[in-house]
Amino acid sequence: MPTPHQTAPILAPMAKTPIDAVPSESWYRMRAIRKGVAEIALYDEIGGWGITAREFANELNAYGDLSLINLHIHSPGGDVFEGMAIYNLLAQHPARVEVFIDGLAASMGSVIAMVGDQITIPENAMMMIHRPWGIQGGDADEMRRYADLLDKVEANLISAYTKKSSLSDDEVRELLAAETWFTGPEAVERGFADQLAEPLTAAASLKSHRIEEFSNMPDAMKHLMSPRGQGPKPEPQPAAPSAGADPAPAPQNSPEPQPPAPRFTPVADPAPSAAAQPQPSQAPTMADFQRQEQARREEVKAVFAPFNGVHDQLERECLDDMSVDAGAAQTKLLAALGSGTTPSAAPRRDAGAHAGNGNIVGDGILNAITSRIGMEEAEKDNVFSGMTLAELARASLSERGVGIAGMDRRSIVGMAFTHSSSDFGNLLADVAHKAMLKGFEEADETFQQWTARGVLTDFKPTKRVDLSTFPSLAKVSEGAEYSYGTTGDRGETITLATYGKLLSITREAIINDDLSAFDRIPRMMGRAAIRTVGDLVYAVLTSNPSMSDGTALFHSNHKNLLSGGALSIARIDEAKTKMRTQKDGKATLNIRPAHLLTPVAMESTARALLAAEFDPAYTESRVPNPVRGMVDVIADARLDDASATTSYMTASPDMYDTIEVGYLDGNDRPYLEQQQGFTTDGAVFKVRMDAAVAPMSWRTMTKLPGP
Template structure:
């Protein structure tokens, strides 16, 4: 008759305080002591229950203590895989024996420790079977399959799968001491001897194995002689094999208590000054008794009580005040900008009317540098190079404002009919066609929706860098040459935006090749019209051609928003746009002008250089893809960079803009060669 089932494992969740000592939020400890899974001698709890309880553990660290001589191979494999899958960091502690499939489970740890007096054994799976030759061969094949599966688990630690498979198929029991297991890479470290290791050989039924090391043979023989003859060799409920180790050692308990006393002391110190406040004493007691409450967390709770129903003494606004240095820098900058005509002069500015040399000396004085008795060349040089002088940064600030002023004031027209884009780097980018989805397909009742496809017709956009250098030297300061860092940067700002305009209009006149291998303006694209002067009829024909553009079978109905013409054709274009009657229909025509006020005229003299007769049409860039002007990280303004001069005796500046221009869709642009 079978005996009452005895659990071969125990799972204990550590307290929050014990977990904190380990440096983790939550921890658990598992004891695998005894036969694993379906026992050789008695009915036990199956591995399925073990795996379920393991999966229910919500911890960041799990310690598995092993003292087992083996058991069921399928159950051992299931336990190994469950431990490997768990999110926690698993540490294996081999306290006594890790024999047979117990050694396989030991391999599941992220870290494996082995007591100095423990023992590990690896051998091939084995079983009892009876039956005919076919059934015996089937069992042999099954054992080989298990051996192959187990070899992968051992090899995950040792890195040598063929060697592990050899250990599992040679029919021998391979025992390892802690030193030998460490040398073979089965374990990561050797720990102090465990008392349970010494008793394991005495209390566990080692006589089931045919080959034992000498030390284990002696212990097993003594245990067999002492055992009652009527009882089979097996694990008893009261043996050391079924009982988890004793409570933590005294030193570990002392460490936990010391840590808790320190925690309580820090909480008391934080709360002491406020003990008379309402609710503080109760909160202190609550925090001290909560072992999971750190001194920092307790302090935050204390602040919540102290700050309850209180408002800031400064009100709801924080005001940052300028110091004298900030005021001086601001005044100097505005005085220089006023002299350059960039901003309006303020009568209260104390630096108004200062020369550049005087401003340089004032900067040195604020920096604590004594310049009395020095000539201009010397103290102006010091104003550029002294570590605490702000003179160079003031000039850079003025130069940047002047540059941006020039950039903003430049008369450019490309922004009206192009769109601004953004690129994160200098790699080629792709733009998806806005007309990629001209219409939606009908979905019948109960039918599935279908995915739309985007072709590879999207055009490539690419950035480039454009820039120039200029410098401000000591001679310019001595000569009070304000143009050096106001007018020159302003002109460079204008040059920056003019560069972008050059690139845009070069697209119209250069007629680049699109991604389909055809030029932007080409009869194949149906956007290159028969040559003719600007008139009601030719403008209407261009608008009709743009409206009839297709994407597959779908007509896009694109509206022409702009007529882009060279300076030589501006007058004619404006007449066609504003005339009440049809232009070029006859001298005394009374036919209404069908294109009156249907477009805007954009004039640019760059077009005259290429052709004084060619003119172009463009759709609105708000709703259509025309030409994109891409900027690095979307920064449309030029950048001013400063560096202390080495090649010049002063400061060097670099004006830079990162941009790229690309046509996106030929259907939104049209050309008449005139």
């Protein structure tokens, strides 16, 4: 659910008469009341007359930043997929949503009502919930798949109801199966509404064929609904017609076209309401639905025919989903073709809130840029491939309906960064983030091989106990109590710090089509991020910091420091002996070495010594090499800066504490933040890492100084 806006005004008492009827050409109306506040009315069958959730989303987006949405509902329900799209759109909107039930919130109308941060219902209004239903033609397998689809739809509906009410999934499932109608007080009692309002004096009548679909409709509601005729939708009347009233009838054998999506109405085939007495021609027959469904399926198959079964799974899904027509199938197919371009960066600003075309435009622009810099292949039939950055900025606006006629390139690029309907800046951030991570992964770093990775949850100093030590187990006599072992109260401290740099992508870089701003520079920043952590790690070795006992990390008192001398098999063996004989009190820890860290200048010598079959110091005696293959050699140029002849021996970080490299919440990759707008004249990206490095134990590391 959306987070309530902190500055949302206090809810005023609900009017005794609902707002003006929605215009006859639409089932919803939207208007701005004042700055930051919009009013929406859902006043008929959801998803009818060719008006879609996509148009609903486009109109809502056009209002820009909103802090409050007042949603008025008087609806018998409608298309489940259109309704869920509206529910998700409002749930993900940052504005506070306050819902008013102006008469009836039935079927899909009640689901959309659940999006409200506060739901108000008059005492004489009603709410109804029930299971979804639909009609499917085909063989047994197709029927089973369609039944599975209905089960998934029902699970989504249950989730919407339980998020608002205090009822369990099973309790809601029972209410759905029973087609349950709630009065205002009953809706508040069950948690489907938050507060009661004074009774309404009148509500607009609903002209709908859905009167036949509700098997348990209370008589109190029947006066609000009468069958929908087949001519143009009549203007709403101030007074509700009688239950048997009927608008001007249409000619016979011309059933009203119906959307092929599953209707959110009872699964059982309901009998017509006795009070309503609709004419047989006022609702499509089973044969009508079957003909429409067969035509839909043929059109969907034609969309996939050129691909020779490559996307047969998606084709089956589209065939099984009655809400998918040929146009929707084509959109899904295009999304599947471009699925490899989905960004791995942090979520975009409008992620999940754009209900246009599945953000195919954004994904196409993203693929066009990344393919130009060689990060991935251009997707087939991507209309944006080969466009310059300035042309892509224009496309990001024009494809979303933003007028740019008469504007020059600089103005278009500037608007692409600032307009609320454009995600151009976020797409550039995606590209820069991918390039940065590529550079991060390409960097040739060595510290990860011999250090431990840690998790820190904040920037406060954290104490780490040396887990390389633990006293030996004590004998427990029969009937005696066990004694406690302890790791002691000594511990090393590790503290997070933040490291970062800024990267600016200006309008000039876009106009000049400068791809280095998205390729080489972010990659270099990624390499710099991981290199920064490596600098911190090797600085611990070369700076020899003090431990918690006040003694330097490498010190004779710690028995981990050799005297100076050239690297030899004898010195490697001596370092091994010092590490293996480390003690904790009387306990011998027997720590086995795993790595020999050397300057690059010593790498060849170290590898030759460890690979030799015989000790070079005793070539004539052919004394076997006692340290042959004992440890791995890791060379790093940072050690050369401090001393070209000093080496270090370390234990395996998988078994013992050596040096810990800690990251905030375990995130060991750099993070890219973006700022864009009028003050930046383009986009500024901040690359940062939160990391900490500290030695955890002196017993697991030994220093071999050079001569």
